[in-house]
Amino acid sequence: MISKILKKENNIVTIEFTVSQEEFEKSVNKAYLKVKNTINVQGFRKGKAPRHIIEKKYGKSIFYDDALDFAIQEEYPKAVAEHKLDVIDSPKVNIEKFEEGQEIIVTADVEVMPEVELPEYKGVEVVKTELKVTDEDVEKELKAVQEKNARIVEVTDRPVQNGDFLTIDYSGFVGEEQFEGGTAVNQSLEIGSNSFIPGFEEQLIGKSKDEEIEVKVTFPEDYHSEDLKGKEAVFKVTIHEIKVKELPEIDDELAKDVSEFDSLEELKADTRKTLEQKAVDSSKIANDNNVITKIVNDAKIEIPEVLIQREIEYLGRNYEQQFRQQGFSGKEYDDIIKNFVDQYKEGARNQAEFNVKAELVLEAIIKKEEIKVSEEELTAEIEKIAQSYKIEADRMEAFKKSMMESSASYVEETLQKRKVIDMLVGNAVFVEPVEVKTEEISE
Known part of the structure; x- marks a missing residue:
């Protein structure tokens, strides 16, 4: 040949x-x-x-x-x-x-893969991100603990108010005909959650336990059921229970109930410490991303359309998987999920382009810098993966051998990218953000 x-x-x-x-x-x-x-x-x-x-x-x-x-x-x-x-x-x-x-x-x-014209990637100057924990952040976290430990108690001496939790039966009708999927028994509903059709929840405010109500609504034009889009409907509703959320006091007793601490001050101190560590971690991720984004944006490359479309499909599959993992499985959800995924993919092009460009730029730098992964580094990383999966001791060697045979290339590429990112961030110059004075803003 x-x-x-x-x-x-x-x-x-x-x-x-x-x-x-x-x-x-x-x-x-x-x-x-x-x-x-x-x-x-x-x-x-x-x-x-x-x-x-x-x-x-x-x-x-x-x-x-x-x-x-x-x-x-x-x-x-x-x-x-x-x-x-x-x-x-x-x-x-x-x-x-x-x-x-x-x-x-x-x-x-x-x-073929495009050629990448790399910018100067060492000594990149970016604005430093440094997240700070405020007293308000600590209070917000304590309020979340308070919410998590709230009790739901029944009330019998007043009608429904916004924020109440109801147990209801309902049957939905369009005209004289009861429609499919519009009936429920002992359904839970939080008033003000907007989880039902617009206008439904508001009509229950002021109603009492055991009261039977007719709720009139109009289905939205973008409702998922073609048969009900834009249709007027009547729901016959019976209220069985009215409950309210009862929040505990944020005090020493709450601290004792939810932690190993004896006082609220100790819980606050620990909460601040945890938030500060999260702030450090988040700041590092943000700074890493800022460096990579700067380098990727400055690189010159003509991205093949086929790679962009592949990435869009990949992002779409991940998006669909999120729905499936949340329990939206079965044929009754297929059309709804497909619609959401199609809409997501229509808006995913910019993200896909950036992802592909970032991948190509990092690969080009890895090649130029001749970044290698040693056998020891590869073995250590596979051992970490095995430990993360909590592989039993008698199966550990078989698992590591299987990983070496099936996934060594993927693990090696992951380590190379980690090394190149560490190198790029380590060589970056982080500058403090410019403080804008109030007078400058008003001008």
Whole structure:
């Protein structure tokens, strides 16, 4: 096989390669073996007719289409390997010359990984992010603890108020007809949560226990059920229970109940310590992201559309998985989830472009800096993964061996990216944010 690059425009490379008559003859024989069982020839059992008999009856070209496919599948990867092309999509193949008894000339337009023009990536200057914990943050966290330890108690001496928790029965009607999915028994509802159709919850305020109410609503135009979009409906509602959230006092007693501390001051101090550690961690993540974002944005690269579309599909699958993990599974949710995922993918292009560009930029820096992962580092990381999965001692060696065989490349790439990010952040220059004075804002 002889191959050469004819031209390169942007990320499209045109390569030319040849298929010798000897190689093509082998491919014709493969084609014969593939289709012989589908060809009927009088005097022969199906699949037993020799190749030359079939060619005599139907012509030699009967096998050529399949033979060309076999030959290209054989020779095209060799041409790609010879020119060290990093291919990202299927080639567009054209037969340039095909004459009996002569070598075949084939061209292929193939999209390859783009070249990355890196900016100066060492000593990048970015504004420092340093999150601070305030007294308000601590109070907010204590209020969350208070909410978590609230009691729900029944009230019988007053009607429904905003914020109450109700237990209700309801039946929904459009006209005189009760519609599917509009009926429930002992349904929980928090007034003011806006979890029901707009206008439903407000009409229960001021009503009493055991009271039967008719609630009139109009379904939104974007409601998920086509049969109910924009329709007026009446719900017949019975209130069985009215409950209210009773919050504990934020005091020493609460501290004793929810922690190992004997006083509120000790709980506050521990809460602040925890929040400050989270602030440090979040600040580091933000600073890392700011450095990488700066470098990625400054790099010049023409991103192939095929990579963007693949990333959009990947983001869409992750988004759908989040729904499934939250319990939205089964056919009744499929159309709803698909609609959400499709909407998400429509708006995911910018994120997909950035993700692809960041991946290519980091890979280019790894290659330029010749960042390597040692065998010891790889083994240590796989041991960490094994420990995170809480693998039992008697299965540990088998697990690590399996990881080395199946996922070593992925783990190595992960470690390389971690190293390059540490290097880039370690070389970055962090400057304090400019303090804008009130007078400057008013001007």
